[in-house]
Amino acid sequence: MGFFMGNLDTVQKAQKINCNFKGKDILSLDQFSPEDLEILFSLTRKMKIMESKGKTSDILAKKMLTLIFYEPSSRTFGSFCAAIKKLGGQTVEIQNPTQVSSVAKGETLEDTIRVFEAYSDAIIIRHPIAGTAKAASDAAFFIPIINAGDGTGEHPTQALLDLFTIKEQFHALKNLTVLFAGDMLNGRTVHSVLRGLSLFKGNSVYLLSPPSLRLTRADFTMFSQRGLKLIEINHESQIPKEVHVWYWTRVQKERFSDLKEYEKLKNTFTVTKKLLEKYANKNMILMHPLPRVGEIDREVDKDPRALYFRSEIRNGMYTRMALLALVLGKIS
Numbered sequence: 001m002g003f004f005m006g007n008l009d010t011v012q013k014a015q016k017i018n019c020n021f022k023g024k025d026i027l028s029l030d031q032f033s034p035e036d037l038e039i040l041f042s043l044t045r046k047m048k049i050m051e052s053k054g055k056t057s058d059i060l061a062k063k064m065l066t067l068i069f070y071e072p073s074s075r076t077f078g079s080f081c082a083a084i085k086k087l088g089g090q091t092v093e094i095q096n097p098t099q100v101s102s103v104a105k106g107e108t109l110e111d112t113i114r115v116f117e118a119y120s121d122a123i124i125i126r127h128p129i130a131g132t133a134k135a136a137s138d139a140a141f142f143i144p145i146i147n148a149g150d151g152t153g154e155h156p157t158q159a160l161l162d163l164f165t166i167k168e169q170f171h172a173l174k175n176l177t178v179l180f181a182g183d184m185l186n187g188r189t190v191h192s193v194l195r196g197l198s199l200f201k202g203n204s205v206y207l208l209s210p211p212s213l214r215l216t217r218a219d220f221t222m223f224s225q226r227g228l229k230l231i232e233i234n235h236e237s238q239i240p241k242e243v244h245v246w247y248w249t250r251v252q253k254e255r256f257s258d259l260k261e262y263e264k265l266k267n268t269f270t271v272t273k274k275l276l277e278k279y280a281n282k283n284m285i286l287m288h289p290l291p292r293v294g295e296i297d298r299e300v301d302k303d304p305r306a307l308y309f310r311s312e313i314r315n316g317m318y319t320r321m322a323l324l325a326l327v328l329g330k331i332s
Contacts, residue, residue, distance in 0.1 A: 021326035025137040026146045028154050029195035037173075037199070041164050043322035043331070044315070051086070051318065059330040060089030066120040068112065069095045069148065070127045071254075075290055075313060076148050076158065080124050083320040092119060110139035117143045121328060124148050128254070130188075144327050152186045152255060158289050159192030161319040165312050166245055169285050175202035179239055181269050182249030182295060184209045185216065189289040190249060198226035206239065207232045210268050212261075213251065236269065239279045246271070246286045250293050271296040276303060287312055 020036050032040075050057060065084050069077055077095065084091050094116075097103040103112060109127075113136045116123055124146045125136050130153030137145040149155040167173050178197065180190055184207050197203045205228055207215065214232060215223070224230055233239070248271055256262040271286065280286075288296060288308040300306055325331055 021323075022329040023144055024327060025133075025140075025144050026156055026323065026327065027133050027137060028147070029156050029159050029192045029199075032196075032199070034173075034199050037160075037163065037196070040160065040319070040322055040326065041167060043326065044164050044319045047318045047321045047325075048315075056088075057086070058088035059325045060084060060087040060328060063089040063121045063328055063330075064092065064119060065089055065122045065124060065324070066092040066116045067094065067124045067148075068097055068116065069125070070097055070132075071149065072096075073126055073148070075316060076126065076155075079313070079316040080148065080157075080320055082317050083324060086317070087321055087325060089324075092116065109135060113139040113145070114141070117141065122146060122324070125150075127151065130154075146323075146327070149188055151188065152191075153188055154192045154195075155188040155289075156192050157320055157323065158189045158316070159196050160323065161312065161316040162189070162193050162247070162287060162289070163196045164319050165287065165307060165315050166285070168311070168315070169307075170244055172200075173197065173203075174200035176200075176244045177204045177206070177240065177242060178245045178247060179206045179208060179243050180247045180249070181208040183213045183251045183255075185213045186252045186255040187249045190247075191219070193247065194223050194228065198223055198228050201227065203227075204229040204231070206243070208234075208236070208239070208269060236275060236279060241279065241281055243281070243284055246280065246284060248286065248288045248292075248295055250291065250295055267294050269295065271300050273297065273299055273303070276300065276305070280305070 067077060067080060081091055081093065097112065109132065113123060117140050120143055122144045123136065123140065125133055126148040127133065128151050130151035133145060133147035133150045147154060147156055163173060170176065184190055194205065197205065207230060220230060251262065251266045251268070284305055286300070286303070286306045286308070290308055301309060
């Protein structure tokens, strides 16, 4: 099944896809250009329409993809599995390999990757240590590696689905004002979405977090040099009224060595109906990569501006369907 990619000439389209997607590792938002995202999001929209009409596709027929998740996951693991199967592909699924695979016997990451690339057309990996996805890509000889989250590093496919969700709402990814709240230091999703926003002009970002969970100074400087206007704030009262996106995140318990410190910080900032009424405008959207652990009251779920259940999760499946089709070279 072929998908036409908008206004690109057929030959130019094929060249662009082959250059920036086909057979490529997906490790970081740094590897994408605005043009790449337009290609991806154009196909994502087509996947979404296809699903809404109940149509099927065999783009990944005869393709076998292995998911190796060293960290717990529900949405990322589940949506990748769904995306693959919706497109006619098959999966090898390994969760918690330290207990259920030869990793428990001492097998190295590199050897695990080389074993499973013998069975697979691509490997999707999640790991608690930043940089592991790159190490996996260095170990693989023949197939692409897709980063499904590497410690405090990045989570590129989550960022892609979030950027798609924002663009659906505002029809652009430039000249936006975005609020991030929660854990800026350890939030790999935050790190990836900021990279994505830095590709577009005129974006301002407010960062609301406890002082100990701010971006590193190196990251703050890097993102500022890329053109993002970053403003660190300490209290909800400093949230400007005309913000397009509230992007809330949890304080990540698994990144703390001192659980007393986690308990002290975990619900520093919480979205309530009262907070929305006081500081949010009627046209903004509220997003969260999930899981939430108390930082958004459940009563907020009914607010039409809250998109984390309403569209963000489904967009994850559509975006991953499009990305896998592009990486595995099945678009014509």
